[in-house]
Amino acid sequence: MTSTSDTSCEQDIFCDVPMIHEGTVREVFEAMPDDGLLFDMAEFFKVFGDSTRVRILFALHQSELCVCDLSALLSMSQSAISHQLRILKNARLVSSRREGKVVYYSLLDDHVKDIIEVGTAHLLEKK
Amino acid sequence: MTSTSDTSCEQDIFCDVPMIHEGTVREVFEAMPDDGLLFDMAEFFKVFGDSTRVRILFALHQSELCVCDLSALLSMSQSAISHQLRILKNARLVSSRREGKVVYYSLLDDHVKDIIEVGTAHLLEKK
DNA sequence: TCGACATATGAACAACTGTTCATGTATAGA
DNA sequence: TCTATACATGAACAGTTGTTCATATGTCGA
Incomplete structure (x- = not known):
């Protein structure tokens, strides 16, 4: 503990x-969510x-599709x-369904649409 | 053009x-947005x-802060x-304001809050 | 059982990303 | 003008990521 007891800084974390x-x-600092949530959120948006x-998500938003179609x-x-x-499956954004040799993928979650919409809204904002 | 005129595939793109x-x-394919938008959207979420x-975004959502505070x-x-x-500034998510030696950053855009909320909603969905 | 087809997956590799380190720029005060 | 402070930025480097290539798994039909 290198205490630079100079100006501010009482006894805590930011010293x-x-x-x-x-x-x-x-x-x-008090209002910050815990690091686990913040990490998970970053991992989620990384997807x-x-x-x-x-x-792929846009395409599946239109229709269920198999791998070779995609x-x-x-x-x-x-x-x-x-x-x-x-x-995408690990992020629980799509699910799959096998039918014979073919595996069909589809969106798992309505949030995908919401997220894409907010993204487009931001991008379409001028300047 | 290697035409594998075998089964499907008339004359176009997917051959x-x-x-x-x-x-x-x-x-x-017809319903897909143009590649530029899709690329920009990915770049945006990459942030x-x-x-x-x-x-940083969560912190600025609470209060304007200077660099050394962050x-x-x-x-x-x-x-x-x-x-x-x-x-974050290049993505037009924050803006800065200089006051003497200190530079204050704050959120530029309400979409940040929306996006974070949708993300949390997805993460809090059980299983 | 065997071959053809749809999909999954591990290894390798190039491209990208985030941090550190060193240094540059801008402003305030002495 | 000189120094200290707050911030910005380029180079370097390690860690990560997305694709390809080769191969494995699973299913159907002959």
Whole structure:
């Protein structure tokens, strides 16, 4: 504990770093969600942060599709599509259903639509 | 043009890849937004896909803060915070205001709150 | 049982990302 | 003008990510 007992900073957490508005920082700190939630939220949005996955989600928003349809639609290899579908499945955004040799994927969750809509709204805001 | 005039596939775009439901694929293809929008959307969500940036956004959602406050609050170097703030600024999610030596950052956009709320809703859904 | 087909998956590799470190810029006060 | 402070930024580096390639799994029909 290198105590730089100079100006502010009583006895707590923020002591290594200079800080200008200690009161405000303390209040904001109390209001912060726990790190687990913040981490999970970042992991969740990371899934939307790739254009292949976004295109898959848009496509499935129109219709249930099998892997080779998606592969043809997006002009990408079957392997690449499968890998991305696994990520989407782990994030509980899509579900799959096997029918013979074919596996059909569809959206699992209404939030996908909401999220995409908020995203578009932001992007369409001018300037 | 390697024409595999075998089963389906008339004369168009999807011809290199096997495809099971040509009609559906064609419909979905027509309904897809242009690649530019899809790319921008992925770029936009990529910004939310890092826990440092998510924490900064949560903090600024509580109060306007300067760089060194954020640095203290999140226990991270001033440099790291500055780099991330630049990314958030480029995404038009935060704005800055200088007052003497100090630069204050605040949320620029109401969509941030919406997006965070939809994300939490998804994460809190059980199972 | 065997081959054809739809899909899944592990390894490898290039491209990208976030942090640190060093340094530069801007402002206030002495 | 000189120093201290708050912030910005470029280079470097380690860790991560998305694709390809090769191969494995599962299902159907002959």
